[in-house]
Amino acid sequence: MTDNTDGLIFHAYPQSPVAEKVRVAFGIKGLAWRSVEIPRLPPKPMLTALTGGYRRTPVVQFGADIYCDSQCILRELDRRFPTPSLMPTADHGLMWCLSRWTDGTLFDQTVRHVLGSVGDSLDKDFAQDRGRLYLGENWAEGLKQANAQLPHLVAQMRAPLSGLDAQLSDGRAFLLGDAPSSIDAQFYHIVWFLRGRWADGPSFLSEFSDLERWEQNVAAIGHGTSTDFSAEDAIACARASEPKADTGVAERDPQGLEEGMSVTVSPDVDGGEQPVTGSIRFANADTVVIERSADDVGTVCVHFPRFGYRVDVV
Numbered sequence: 001m002t003d004n005t006d007g008l009i010f011h012a013y014p015q016s017p018v019a020e021k022v023r024v025a026f027g028i029k030g031l032a033w034r035s036v037e038i039p040r041l042p043p044k045p046m047l048t049a050l051t052g053g054y055r056r057t058p059v060v061q062f063g064a065d066i067y068c069d070s071q072c073i074l075r076e077l078d079r080r081f082p083t084p085s086l087m088p089t090a091d092h093g094l095m096w097c098l099s100r101w102t103d104g105t106l107f108d109q110t111v112r113h114v115l116g117s118v119g120d121s122l123d124k125d126f127a128q129d130r131g132r133l134y135l136g137e138n139w140a141e142g143l144k145q146a147n148a149q150l151p152h153l154v155a156q157m158r159a160p161l162s163g164l165d166a167q168l169s170d171g172r173a174f175l176l177g178d179a180p181s182s183i184d185a186q187f188y189h190i191v192w193f194l195r196g197r198w199a200d201g202p203s204f205l206s207e208f209s210d211l212e213r214w215e216q217n218v219a220a221i222g223h224g225t226s227t228d229f230s231a232e233d234a235i236a237c238a239r240a241s242e243p244k245a246d247t248g249v250a251e252r253d254p255q256g257l258e259e260g261m262s263v264t265v266s267p268d269v270d271g272g273e274q275p276v277t278g279s280i281r282f283a284n285a286d287t288v289v290i291e292r293s294a295d296d297v298g299t300v301c302v303h304f305p306r307f308g309y310r311v312d313v314v
């Protein structure tokens with residue numbers, strides 16, 4: 001194992017579009033990272049040993065600090081590696097709000113679009129897992145509806161992509177101008193998913209010539225530099241490190257959170273996911289960090305975004 005226990009470790013699998021969003025951010029910043037390939041389907045015992053139960057992809061680790069959700073990951077990348085910024089604009093508040101739509105509503109719609117387009121030939125275990133995660137208890141019916149309503153879903157996708165194509169027709173390289181930003185990665189992962197996993201994706205996207213030029217510009221950014229790393233070594237890194245997360249709770253916390261309180265944290269959607277249990281180490285408007293200990297990983301801090309996540313005091 002390398003002695004660089006605090007270096008950037010990325011837990012993901014190659015086919016994940018949300019992981020692709022973060023890989024583009026690594027590219028924008030020119031980062032070197034260690035890549036742990038996790039299973040596409042649960043169980044993911046080596047990952048959940050670190051996260052305390054969070055099973056989604058991707059997850060980033062710096063030593064004993066574990067970052068769940070791409071929202072939290074992008075924010076941490078900008079904090080640790082500020083140049084070049086992922087938000088090279090004075091309008092970063094607006095961009096952040098827009099990114100909640102790309103990562104939430106638009107991503108969920110794209111999942112329905114891609115899964116619905118495959119119909120009955122979708123692998124059964126994959127359909128059951130992702131169906132439950134994204135479409136709720138009645139996922140089998142949801143998948144049928146997505147298949148039946150595919151033309152509608154295509155129209156819902158065509159509208160925003162036409163708008164982006166028109167914006168890019170002034171010849172700009174990236175959505176905000178000359179420099180790439182997180183909003184490029186946040187739209188790109190949707191387009192990457194459609195192109196790669198919907199059989200009609202390439203033909204559909206060929207309508208948008210400026211969007212395709214932009215796609216090539218984003219692809220050319222690359223992913224920084226990665227080296228393979230084992231899940232065992234990642235766990236050893238966590239065990240050999242102390243968490244470095246800040247402590248304390250910012251004033252006016254709407255839930256009255258206090259340092260040391262026992263809580264659970266989970267995505268605020270009906271995905272049937274296991275909540276993560278721990279004690280509050282830090283919380284503010286953007287982030288909640290919980291501390292947990294286990295024999296295999298020692299004491300770790302698990303970081304979540306506040307937006308889109310549910311914190312329950314237990």
Ligand SMILES: N[C@@H](CCC(=O)N[C@@H](CS)C(=O)NCC(=O)O)C(=O)O
Nearest residue numbers: 016017018055056057058069070071
């Ligand atoms: N809001 C999360 C969404 C993550 C997500 O849903 N990722 C997909 C992969 S692209 C996933 O976790 N699928 C199930 C899995 O990998 O087990 C984020 O932005 O990180």
